[in-house]
Amino acid sequence: MSEQKLSMTKRRTYLVQMFYRYLLMDNDVNYIKQDILDETQEKLDVETTLIANNIAEKLSDLKNEIKKHLSSNWKWDRIPTYIQSVLIIGAYEIIFTPTPKAVTINELVNLVKENEVDFDYKFVNACLDKVIKL
Incomplete structure (x- = not known):
């Protein structure tokens, strides 16, 4: 695992890319966790690895x-x-994180604008805005 800590923006980008791949391949939780352990150790810091595993556990x-x-x-x-x-x-x-909801939504909407230009980013904004922080 990388000793260098990733920025939140970089972490979000990696996580979206990782779970995009897992969803495309319809991988189960055990595969995802093993892949996180095996293949992503070189790019990810400890915190990102922990978050990725938490997301895998809570995916359903x-x-x-x-x-x-x-x-x-x-x-x-x-x-x-x-x-x-x-x-x-x-x-x-x-x-599950203390990050302000508006910050999360804004950065993810920007990712959508950059990477999925044909999709209406307002859908992502509206959907995430309905998710309630615990």
Whole structure:
């Protein structure tokens, strides 16, 4: 694992990329945790690795939390996989970290604007805004 601490922005970007890959491959939690341990140690700091494992553990609950906030004309499977990943990372950060909700939403909306230009970023903003911090 890297000794250097990642910035929050870089950490979010790595996490979105990681979980995008896991969702695309429809990996189960055990595979995800092993992959985090095996392949990402060189890029990730200890804190990012811990967060990635926590997200993997809570993946099903995070998906369910997001699904609760989707309008009736949106189904989980209809959402592009990259956006699913963004929503999962955002929901985790909103619910389980002290990061201000507005900061999390703003940075993830910017990621969507940069990487999924054909998707309406307002969807991500609205969905994450409905997630309640515990």
